Amino acid sequence: MTKGKVWSPEWSQYNDRFTGVPITQLTNYTGHSHHLYFTENGWYDNENKLLFCSDRENKTNLFRMDLQTGEMLQLTDYDTTYDMSACLHPNEKQAYFRRKNKIIEINLETLKERMVYEGPESLVGGNINCTADGQYIITCMREDFSDQIQIDLKNGYIGHRELMEVRPKSQILQISIADGTAKVVFEEENFITHINTSPTKKDLITFCHEGPWQLVDHCIWGLNLRTGEVWKIRERKEPLEMVGHEYWHADGETIGYHGFRANGTAFFGKISFDNQHMEEVEFPFRNWHAQSNDFSKIVVDGRAPLDKLIVWSQENGEFTKPKVLCEHRCSFHVQKVHAHPRFSPGGDKLLFTSDKNGYGNLYLVNLPNDFNSLPNYEIKN
Numbered sequence: 001m002t003k004g005k006v007w008s009p010e011w012s013q014y015n016d017r018f019t020g021v022p023i024t025q026l027t028n029y030t031g032h033s034h035h036l037y038f039t040e041n042g043w044y045d046n047e048n049k050l051l052f053c054s055d056r057e058n059k060t061n062l063f064r065m066d067l068q069t070g071e072m073l074q075l076t077d078y079d080t081t082y083d084m085s086a087c088l089h090p091n092e093k094q095a096y097f098r099r100k101n102k103i104i105e106i107n108l109e110t111l112k113e114r115m116v117y118e119g120p121e122s123l124v125g126g127n128i129n130c131t132a133d134g135q136y137i138i139t140c141m142r143e144d145f146s147d148q149i150q151i152d153l154k155n156g157y158i159g160h161r162e163l164m165e166v167r168p169k170s171q172i173l174q175i176s177i178a179d180g181t182a183k184v185v186f187e188e189e190n191f192i193t194h195i196n197t198s199p200t201k202k203d204l205i206t207f208c209h210e211g212p213w214q215l216v217d218h219c220i221w222g223l224n225l226r227t228g229e230v231w232k233i234r235e236r237k238e239p240l241e242m243v244g245h246e247y248w249h250a251d252g253e254t255i256g257y258h259g260f261r262a263n264g265t266a267f268f269g270k271i272s273f274d275n276q277h278m279e280e281v282e283f284p285f286r287n288w289h290a291q292s293n294d295f296s297k298i299v300v301d302g303r304a305p306l307d308k309l310i311v312w313s314q315e316n317g318e319f320t321k322p323k324v325l326c327e328h329r330c331s332f333h334v335q336k337v338h339a340h341p342r343f344s345p346g347g348d349k350l351l352f353t354s355d356k357n358g359y360g361n362l363y364l365v366n367l368p369n370d371f372n373s374l375p376n377y378e379i380k381n
Helices: 160-166
Strands: 012-015 022-025 033-035 049-056 059-066 072-074 085-088 094-099 102-107 113-118 123-130 136-143 169-176 182-189 192-197 204-209 220-224 230-232 242-248 254-260 266-272 279-283 287-291 297-302 308-315 323-327 349-354 361-366
Touching (some): 049 085, 085 123, 094 123, 113 169, 123 192, 169 192, 192 242, 220 242, 254 287, 308 349
Antiparallel strands (some): 012 022, 022 361, 033 049, 049 059, 059 072, 085 094, 094 102, 102 113, 123 136, 169 182, 192 204, 204 220, 220 230, 242 254, 254 266, 266 279, 287 297, 308 323
C-alpha cells in the first residue's frame, strides 16, 4: 500500500541554453509524469501545492507536490497504468478523477476516497470538470465503437477521423457531487469531447465536436446547463480553416483558442461566450497548443523544428513580437507527453511537460518581468 507515501524531492535547476531563463525540473523518474490537462488548474493552497499524475512502480496514480520543498505525496494507489483525467474542486479540499466508468472523489488532506458516479461499462467516458459553484461534475460519454474501428486516441489519434465519421451517440452529464445523481443535459450523434466548465459562471460550459479540425462540422460549442441552449462559438471564416483547443480565461466569460487559416497561417485568439469581442493575432510558425489567463500574456508550444515555448505580452494595447522563452524539446508522441504549457493562476510562472530526457517530466519557469528581455523569434529560411 503506497497511498500516502512521501516521495523525496527530485528537483534540479538549469538555465535554458537559448535564452538563459532559469528552469526547474520538478520530477525525474523513469516513467512518465505530467500535469493536469492544460484546461485544468492543478495549483492550490495559494500556489504552494500542485496536482499531477505519474506512472511510478508500473502504475498510474495522482500525486501532489509541495512547491516550497519539492516533496511529493502519493494520493491514490491503483495497480494499473491508464490515462487519468482529474480536476480540482473549487474549494481546493478535494479532487476528482476518472477510472474507466467510475468518477471518484479524493479528500486532499485525509486521502479518503468516495465513488461519486458509476456509468455503464458499454460507454466510453471523457474528461471531467467541476462547475464554478462546486455542486456538479460535468463529463461526457459516448458509444464504444472499438469492436468495429481500431481506436487508440491517446497514442497517435488512431481512429480519430473514423469516430467523427461514424457519429457515435454522445451525452453530456451533470452529476451531483452531493448524492451522485446524474442528468443528461445534452445528447446527439456526434463525437463529443473536451468538456470545459466556466470558472466563474456555474451554468456555462463549452464542448467540442471532435475530429480533424479542418473536416469536423464545427469545433467549439457553448452550452447553458440551466436552459439547455446550445450554440456555435467562433464559426469558420473560410473552408478548411482549423480552430480549436479552446480554454476559458480566468474571467469565465472569455474563451481562448488557436488555429490555422486555410493557407496554413497560424493564429491565437479570444472571443466571449456570446461571440462578441473577438480578437486574433497571426504568427509565422506551427504550434500545438495556446494558453493564457487573459489576453495580456499568451504562450504557445512550437512544433519541431521550432521546439520552443513562444510568448507574447501586450504593451499599450499592442502585442510584442513573438519571444522565445525556452526550448521544450517535447516529442508529442503520446498524450501524456504533450507540452500543454499553462500559466500559474498569478501569471508569473509557466508549467509544462517534456520528454526531452526520454520520459515525461514536469518543468516550471519563473517568467521574466520584462518580456522584452527575451530574444525575438526570427524566421529562418
